[in-house]
């Protein structure tokens with residue numbers, strides 16, 4: 221299983237790369253689900269730099285939204301620090317603390333689903349790193365984190381398009397418009413003009 | 427032609443000898459009005475009429491951006507240069523009328539930075555003087571590391587120390603003091619941006635060290651104006667205007683185009699901004715690319731040239747100008 225290839229879209233839609241070793245004083249890696257394999261590949265590609273990379277690595281890992289849990293694989297990498305969290309929400313405080321204590325020279329590697337990548341990238345930006353200084357690689361589930369433009373509520377792990385907002389109950393069309401500040405795609409009411417005229421909910425994200 | 431805002435007719439208000447090598451010039455508007463606003467890091471192109479030769483050199487504005495009564499620049503005398511700095515040192519006197527381009531900033535502070543780490547070498551201090559005034563007014567965090575050849579040539583050091591105290595660190599080459607760059611780069615909090623201005627060697631050293639220390643490219647800023655090098659005269663065909671011109675030994679291609687009465691865009695005149703980029707329609711010979719703008723691939727392809735600093739050697743060069 222390798223990185224996900226998304227079809228080309230509007231500029232707003234985030235694109236992801238392939239994690240590559242960069243020199244640094246501390247290597248912070250945050251991954252969920254299949255993102256574990258991206259970390260394994262990163263270490264493999266680092267070649268002779270791998271021991272130094274792992275000796276200064278702090279890994280935060282959590283299962284993906286589809287239940288994939290490769291904790292054992294990630295732990296076996298032998299990073300200086302490994303922390304498993306049950307969810308992103310429970311990992312966020314640790315992530316914030318690592319970023320708050322970090323100095324320039326920190327490298328950030330994010331791998332896994334868009335929800336994880338987007339939220340962790342937002343924390344890195346809030347800590348002062350330019351968004352493009354954070355490396356990302358998409359693996360695993362393509363479910364989306366979507367903000368309803370009407371009630372502003374965020375629905376996690378959206379699978380269908382349209383979908384029903386978990387907060388206000390409107391049926392929302394999932395756009396490729398993305399907000400780095402919210403770490404979410406935009407959902408817009410699909411039957412505003414003709415209430416009740418809702419197309420079937422198609423499974424678009426898996 | 428400079429792209430953007432109109433030029434500024436000025437009078438030289440003051441000329442001050444700062445040290446053996448550096449003079450400071452202050453300009454005010456001839457009509458007595460306020461100067462256009464600028465931000466720390468901006469430069470202006472000073473137009474000189476050097477006994478019939480038109481010279482246009484970029485200099486960083488060093489005054490407080492909040493002061494709209496005049497612009498200040500510092501000019502280091504370069505005996506080996508093409509003559510712009512010598513003209514400024516030997517011929518510019520208070521009361522003289524001159525023309526400045528509108529300010530352009532290619533070395534702006536990044537407002538997202540948590541802290542600003544400023545590294546200056548020699549005359550490279552000037553943009554930082556304006557930036558520090560701006561940061562101080564806005565409550566921005568900064569520290570300056572400023573290296574000079576010796577104490578006598580450390581322009582503005584006492585004033586900067588008096589204004590900013592222990593945020594100013596000075597180093598003197600002749601006392602064998604060197605900026606401890608690895609320690610400095612390793613100790614900065616996340617979100618720090620780095621700015622370097624000084625001699626070419628220093629800029630290269632700081633940028634390479636920052637990259638090796640894992641600083642993201644977007645957090646490392648530098649300013650290096652290149653003076654157009656002198657060279658062998660050459661002939662150029664300007665296809666769009668139907669003229670053939672000769673570029674003199676101490677003239678830049680851009681200056682020769684302008685002297686022929688052909689309008690050509692520019693901003694920095696130092697190979698940094700990209701504004702003067704021109705398409706090469708035919709080239710039988712070798713383009714000496716001296717800019718920081720074109721990529722190595724573009725340079726190798728021979729299809730673009732930056733006339734403000736680059737030259738040509740060979741049989742024919744045809745430009746889309």
Ligand code: FES
Nearest residue numbers: 695699700702734
């Ligand atoms: S005028 Fe700026 S690169 Fe030539």
